[in-house]
Amino acid sequence: MRYLPIGELADKARVRASALRYWEERGLLPGARRERGRRVWPATTVRRVALIKMAQRAGFTLAEITQLLAGSTTPSATRQWRDMATRKLPELDRRIAQTQALRQAVANCLECGCMNFDQCVLLETTNTPP
Numbered sequence: 522m523r524y525l526p527i528g529e530l531a532d533k534a535r536v537r538a539s540a541l542r543y544w545e546e547r548g549l550l551p552g553a554r555r556e557r558g559r560r561v562w563p564a565t566t567v568r569r570v571a572l573i574k575m576a577q578r579a580g581f582t583l584a585e586i587t588q589l590l591a592g593s594t595t596p597s598a599t600r601q602w603r604d605m606a607t608r609k610l611p612e613l614d615r616r617i618a619q620t621q622a623l624r625q626a627v628a629n630c631l632e633c634g635c636m637n638f639d640q641c642v643l644l645e646t647t648n649t650p651p
Contacts, residue, residue, distance in 0.1 A: 523564045524556065525563075527559065530567065534571065544570075544583075545560075547583060549587055549590060550573075573586055580612060580613065581605070589605065
């Protein structure tokens, strides 16, 4: 099995080495082996880091991600993932709707073209999403 030093893992996974150390401390990553005093992880850890990053982008907390990874190969973990993902979808839908509303507000502003923010009629009504 190939092992990656912390710097190489950080480069491959596109995260800072400090994040890897922190995630290891929090239990998100398995404890690193030591070779000549340096942390090394199995090359398969890149995939686990990708999962952590995806879950973070989706809005899962580190505590939730830790729960998900704790028994990631058991049937109950699969059920737990389904439950957590199902609960997360409405939140993601709200974030998408807010982002789309903001995009439309910017597009409307560009279309207006007045560039006079003190008198722009588009700014008289609040276009901010809930």
